[in-house]
Amino acid sequence: MQQLIEYVIASGMLGKNPPYQIVAAVVVLLASAFVVLVVALPFAGIVTWVERRVWARIQSRIGPNRVGPQGFLQWLADGIKLICKEDIVPTDADPHLFKLAPYLVMLAWILPWAVMPFSSALILADLNVGILYMTAVTAVTVVGILMAGWSSNDKWSLIGGIRSAAQIISYEIPAGLSIFPVVMMTGTLSMERIIKAQGWTPQHWFLFANPFCFIAAGILFVSALAEGNRTPFDLPEAESELVAGFATEYSGMRYSLFFMAEWGNLFIIGAIIATLFLGGWQAPRVSADPVVMNILQLIVFNAKVLFLVFLSMWIRGTLPRIRIDQLVTVCWKYLVPIAFANLIGTAVWVALWPEGNSVMGYLMVALGAALVVLFMRRVIYYLRRARMELYFRPNI
Amino acid sequence: MSTLHTEEMTLNMGPQHPSTHGVLRFVIRADGEVMREAIPDVGYLHRSIEKIAEKVGYHGFMPYTDRVDYVCAMFTNQGWGMACEKLAKIEVPRRGEYCRVIAAEFNRIASHLLAVGTMGMDIGAFTPFVHALREREMINDLIEELCGARLTFNYMRIGGVAWDLPPGWREKALAYLDHFDPILDEFNSLISFNKIFVERLANIGVIPAEEAINYNLVGPNLRGSGVKWDIRKDLPYSVYPDFDFDVPIGQGQWGVVGDSMDRYMVRILEMKESVKILCQALTRIPSGPVLAKVVRNFKPPAGECQIRVESARGDMGWYVVSDGTGYPWRVHVRTGSFAAMGLIQKLSRGLMIADLVALIASLDVIAPEIDR
Numbered sequence: 001m002q003q004l005i006e007y008v009i010a011s012g013m014l015g016k017n018p019p020y021q022i023v024a025a026v027v028v029l030l031a032s033a034f035v036v037l038v039v040a041l042p043f044a045g046i047v048t049w050v051e052r053r054v055w056a057r058i059q060s061r062i063g064p065n066r067v068g069p070q071g072f073l074q075w076l077a078d079g080i081k082l083i084c085k086e087d088i089v090p091t092d093a094d095p096h097l098f099k100l101a102p103y104l105v106m107l108a109w110i111l112p113w114a115v116m117p118f119s120s121a122l123i124l125a126d127l128n129v130g131i132l133y134m135t136a137v138t139a140v141t142v143v144g145i146l147m148a149g150w151s152s153n154d155k156w157s158l159i160g161g162i163r164s165a166a167q168i169i170s171y172e173i174p175a176g177l178s179i180f181p182v183v184m185m186t187g188t189l190s191m192e193r194i195i196k197a198q199g200w201t202p203q204h205w206f207l208f209a210n211p212f213c214f215i216a217a218g219i220l221f222v223s224a225l226a227e228g229n230r231t232p233f234d235l236p237e238a239e240s241e242l243v244a245g246f247a248t249e250y251s252g253m254r255y256s257l258f259f260m261a262e263w264g265n266l267f268i269i270g271a272i273i274a275t276l277f278l279g280g281w282q283a284p285r286v287s288a289d290p291v292v293m294n295i296l297q298l299i300v301f302n303a304k305v306l307f308l309v310f311l312s313m314w315i316r317g318t319l320p321r322i323r324i325d326q327l328v329t330v331c332w333k334y335l336v337p338i339a340f341a342n343l344i345g346t347a348v349w350v351a352l353w354p355e356g357n358s359v360m361g362y363l364m365v366a367l368g369a370a371l372v373v374l375f376m377r378r379v380i381y382y383l384r385r386a387r388m389e390l391y392f393r394p395n396i
Numbered sequence: 397m398s399t400l401h402t403e404e405m406t407l408n409m410g411p412q413h414p415s416t417h418g419v420l421r422f423v424i425r426a427d428g429e430v431m432r433e434a435i436p437d438v439g440y441l442h443r444s445i446e447k448i449a450e451k452v453g454y455h456g457f458m459p460y461t462d463r464v465d466y467v468c469a470m471f472t473n474q475g476w477g478m479a480c481e482k483l484a485k486i487e488v489p490r491r492g493e494y495c496r497v498i499a500a501e502f503n504r505i506a507s508h509l510l511a512v513g514t515m516g517m518d519i520g521a522f523t524p525f526v527h528a529l530r531e532r533e534m535i536n537d538l539i540e541e542l543c544g545a546r547l548t549f550n551y552m553r554i555g556g557v558a559w560d561l562p563p564g565w566r567e568k569a570l571a572y573l574d575h576f577d578p579i580l581d582e583f584n585s586l587i588s589f590n591k592i593f594v595e596r597l598a599n600i601g602v603i604p605a606e607e608a609i610n611y612n613l614v615g616p617n618l619r620g621s622g623v624k625w626d627i628r629k630d631l632p633y634s635v636y637p638d639f640d641f642d643v644p645i646g647q648g649q650w651g652v653v654g655d656s657m658d659r660y661m662v663r664i665l666e667m668k669e670s671v672k673i674l675c676q677a678l679t680r681i682p683s684g685p686v687l688a689k690v691v692r693n694f695k696p697p698a699g700e701c702q703i704r705v706e707s708a709r710g711d712m713g714w715y716v717v718s719d720g721t722g723y724p725w726r727v728h729v730r731t732g733s734f735a736a737m738g739l740i741q742k743l744s745r746g747l748m749i750a751d752l753v754a755l756i757a758s759l760d761v762i763a764p765e766i767d768r
Contacts, residue, residue, distance in 0.1 A: 031445070061527035155407050159749070231520065232592055241750050243414060318586075320593050321520025324429055324751045382585070385578060 004031075031124055035113050044109075044264035051263065051313050057168030074205050078256075085252035090153060093249060098197035102250070102257035104144030108259040112268050113135035117191040119281045119297035121290065130191035131179055132139035132270060135172070138227065141261070142168040142235035145236060145241075149246035160245030163324055164236035168227050170331040171222070177339035178216035181346035182206050182276045184364035185213075201362035202301075207277040208368060210360055212345040217277040221308075224269040226327070231316040236323055270308035271301075278304050305351060403757055404432065406411050407749075411440045415518045418763025423741075426749060434744035434752050436737045442767040447493045449727040453696045454480050457727075462548035465765040466728055470496075475729075478633065479714040480554040483696035485654035492556030492686040493635045498677050499542060499551055499571070501670045505576070505671030506535040507708035508616075508663045508670075511760040515660055516587050518757040519596050524587040530609060531579055538569055542738040553678045555688035561681075570678050571695030580667060588664060597660060598651030601743045601755040605654065614732040615710020616666060617759055620646040639676045641669045654734035656758035663760070691720045695722050709733055709760060727768055733761040 005024050049064065049072060056063025064071035089095050117123045127133050143167050149161015159394040183189060184205065186197040198204050206213050226233035237245030247258050274280055281297035322330070349357075405428075410421035419440040444465055449457045461476045462469040474496055481488060536546040541562055544550035551558055587593055602611065608621035618625055623719075626643040628636040628669030645663035648656030649748040700719040705712045710732030717726040736759040744752055 055522075059523050060530055061526060139669075155405060163429075174593075234520065241415065243755050317523050319521060320587070320590060320596065321514065321746060322592050323596060325748065326595060382582070385582065 008292070009333040022167040028124070032114065032240055034123060035116075036110055037239035040110060040113050040264060041260070042330045043267055044260045045079060046072075047266055047309060048078070048259070049075045050309075054310065054313045058314070062255070076338075082256040083253050085253060087250075087252045089303075091248050092153045094151040094153070097147050097274070098249075099254070101144050101151060101392075102254045104147060105141055105261045106144075106257050108138055108144060109264045111140070111270065112271075116271055117190050117195055117280055118301055119294040122292050122298060123192060126190055126192045129189045131183070131194065131272070131276070134191075134268075135176060135179065138265070138268060139168065139172055141227075141265075143237035145178070145246050147163075148250070149262050152246070154249050156244075157246050157248045160236045160242045160248070163242075164229065164246060165328060167229075167233065167235060167285045170328055171223040171226040171233075171335075174219050174331060174335035174339045175227060177336070177343055178220040178223070179272075179276060180343050181213055181216045183348055184350055185209065190273055193282075195275055195282060198282055200279060200282040200284050202279075202368070203358070204260040204282075204363045205277060205279040208361050208364035209356060210346070210349050210363070212342045212349060213277065214364060214368075215338065217273065217336050217343070217344050218347075219335050221269075221273055223331075223335065224272065225312060225315070228265040228269050228312075230266070230312055232322050233327060234321055235327060266309045266312055267305060269312070270305035273308055274301065274304040280304075356391075397634075402427065409434075409440060410437075414762075415756070417514065417756065417761060420751070420756075420761070420766070424744075424749065424752070429748050429750075430673055431744050431747050431749060432753060434740060434747075435733055436740050438734070438766050439640045440767065441763045443508055443764075446727045446729060449724050449752075453722050454696070454724065455692070458553065459548065459550045459725075461736060462550055463764060464768055465707065465709065465712075465731065465733075465762055466474065466547055467762050468503050468507040468708040469547070469549045470500040470551065470700075471705050471712060472729075473549060473702060474500055474634075475705040475712050475714040476706070477552045477554050477556075478705065479701055479716045480694070480696065482701045482703055483699060483716060484554075484690075484694070486555045486688050486690060488556050488688055489685045489726050490635070490682050491560070492499070492688070493680045493685040494677055495557040495561060496637055498561075498674060499539065499549070499557070500538060501674050501677070502535050502569070504708045505667050505670050506539075508667050509535075511708075511757075512583075512660060515754070516534065516593070516755040518753045519593055521587055521590075521593070524583065527583060531576065534572060538565070538572060541565055541568075553687055553690070554694060555690040556686045558687070562762050564606045566678055566681070569686050570708050571673070573674055573678075577668070578658045578670060580664070584664065588661070592652050594657060596750075597657035597754055597758065600651075600656045600747065600751050602652045603739065603743065605656040607739075608654065612735040612736060613710070613739065615706065616662045616707070617659055617710065617736055619643065619734070620758075621654035621663045622646050622648070622658075625712050631704060633703070633705065635672075635677075638680070639673045644669065654752055658683075659758045659760075693722060695720060707732070709762065709765060731765045731768065733759075733765040734742075736761050737757050737766055 005020075007021070008027055009023055010298040017228050025104055052074070053063040059181055064074040067073040067077045082094070087097055112134050114124045117126075125240070145164040146161045149157045149164065152158070163236055182194060186194050188194060198206055202208055207217050208214065229236050237247060250258065257305075281301040283296045284291070285293070286296065287293060402736040405425040407426055408421070409424055410416040412420040416422070419512045419592060420439040421440060423435045443463065445460055448460055453459065458473065458476060464472040470552040478578040480486075481559050509528040509532045511533075516522075516524035516528070539549060540546050541563065543549050543559060545551075602620045603617070605623050607619045608618050608623060613621070622645050628635070628700055629643055644662050646653050646662055648655070648658060650657045696718045698718055700715070700717040702713060702715045705714070712732065713730035715728040715730070716724050740755065740759070743755060747755065
């Protein structure tokens with residue numbers, strides 16, 4: 001970003017010797033708008049399409065396949081439809097809060113893009129408190145959802161909003177605690193520097209650095225699903241219990257803003273975990289050209305994030321929803337104590353091996369590979385047992 | 397420090413709520429997420445089906461019986477047919493009885509698939525629902541070949557069934573049953589033994605055996621409480637004595653006997669038993685006519701009769717009073733769902749709102765069957 005601003009000043013596009021602050025502001029604004037409009041919004045839309053297709057295949061359906069190739073433009077068609085729909089504000093609702101709520105939820109989703117480390121150069125602002133900023137701004141969601149639930153003047157919405165508040169605030173704690181091990185090992189909160197402390201091969205990822213990090217990654221993934229209102233933690237909008245939860249009274253574009261934020265949050269969840277534990281954009285050094293390297297890093301980062309997004313879709317297609325008391329029990333009785341134990345364990349580990357233990361890295365990778373092999377064997381076992389021909393030929 | 401001031405909340409669940417399985421209304425008095433009480437309010441789907449019978453005559457009422465319980469319409473068909481046959485002392489040909497049993501047992505599997513599928517959906521897992529409906533579609537395809545309809549079958553007639561099995565249908569049905577068993581195992585491994593699913597259902601909505609009998613529960617709900625009572629075994633009708641099958645009852649492996657999980661497992665196991673019956677029926681089916689000679693102007697002698705059928709939702713009673721004319725003087729249907737509704741108010745005390753949804757799903761109530 002710094003180089004970009006200096007380049008703009010040097011090129012003389014804005015006249016001779018423009019004031020630095022103004023140029024910086026203009027460049028940052030334009031870059032932010034570019035990221036939000038060209039990257040973030042379409043991404044949320046495309047994820048809806050991917051989710052519907054993936055979900056449909058899991059359920060042996062076909063999914064949307066009419067608009068565009070393989071239904072790829074379905075998200076655009078849905079967006080246009082939702083914009084054209086009537087925007088209803090219930091008579092007894094609090095109109096100002098009711099209208100404001102979706103924007104807060106959107107805001108909580110757009111702000112993290114500022115520190116999204118796409119590659120070594122493609123990052124809007126490499127804040128020195130990057131990961132802290134990320135967790136802080138994503139927590140704004142709860143304000144928006146609670147506002148939506150309460151201002152709708154609907155009991156189902158209110159229950160949804162309160163559930164969401166209880167859920168997100170509870171799960172902030174294990175999520176925050178499982179970020180600390182990595183921060184402890186790197187000594188920094190900056191996204192770029194956390195990534196630079198890792199390598200492109202799995203044994204250099206923090207996921208496999210030591211057993212505590214491995215557990216922390218699991219806890220973070222579970223907590224992130226809960227914070228993003230994803231199955232099995234989708235209680236705030238549990239359609240079979242609360243109609244549509246906090247979004248019951250919303251319609252048209254405001255309704256879709258909630259869901260855009262939900263699907264967009266998948267990317268944020270994936271990005272946080274990929275950055276902290278999966279080596280972020282770290283890619284093999286194939287070329288000395290920074291442009292080539294940056295493109296490669298962008299691809300690597302997105303591949304890791306999309307894998308995690310796919311994982312959460314898979315979970316959504318498999319698991320039922322848990323009850324609110326079970327949700328809170330899981331958090332406070334299991335995740336929080338484990339996360340604290342992890343924290344102490346990592347502290348001891350860092351004290352023992354400040355430079356990391358490479359033998360452990362290889363061992364953990366072997367363990368991870370063994371888990372994947374066991375899982376795949378099970379998948380193959382069930383695929384062999386399943387009668388695939390039956391799924392596609394109703395009349396046998 | 398003063399105590400926190402809390403208020404009781406009155407919630408209106410339904411008739412358009414997504415998980416009330418049709419038009420069913422509950423008035424919930426809740427303290428936050430915990431319910432004080434859920435009061436069922438029935439009657440939104442009352443269509444005077446019993447009164448209609450008095451106007452359309454014996455033959456003409458057969459299509460209306462489909463609407464009593466559209467998820468397992470074969471049993472309502474069979475119930476009406478059997479009641480009229482008993483009144484007029486008509487003997488159904490043996491092949492006709494076999495056709496009835498085959499159609500009804502296929503329908504039982506379809507109905508239970510819908511029940512366990514929607515149960516998964518109410519717990520929040522959408523995939524099992526779609527998988528269950530996929531299997532149900534195949535059964536619907538078979539039944540469609542048999543009688544031309546997929547939901548309201550109108551397959552049976554007074555004195556037998558309307559059509560014989562189409563050529564090649566028997567082989568198709570047997571092939572389907574071969575495929576269904578592994579599918580059911582897959583379904584079990586997908587949802588039935590899922591930790592979250594079991595945790596959501598075990599120990600929820602416990603109905604002890606005594607209470608189940610007192611409240612007149614029938615069918616899988618009664619058997620889920622550990623009472624071995626099945627009309628097919630205990631008061632045999634049609635050709636059921638010919639077949640070898642078990643009556644699964646709730647064992648309480650996951651919690652207490654009579655909890656929601658037991659009712660769910662009873663349905664899963666009953667599907668396996670239905671497959672057994674179907675395999676026997678399809679291999680042993682005798683040849684001959686399927687429909688007895690019944691006059692078009694059907695006038696049973698004056699008198700009354702009651703028959704009981706084990707439908708997918710339990711003991712379904714048909715009570716018919718004839719006055720010797722072409723129209724029944726009085727018809728009454730006794731259905732399982734209505735009895736189950738009476739228990740909800742008692743069971744719901746102290747449950748959470750999410751549990752109420754699971755409870756309704758586990759009782760497998762069908763709104764038209766409650767109101768008729």
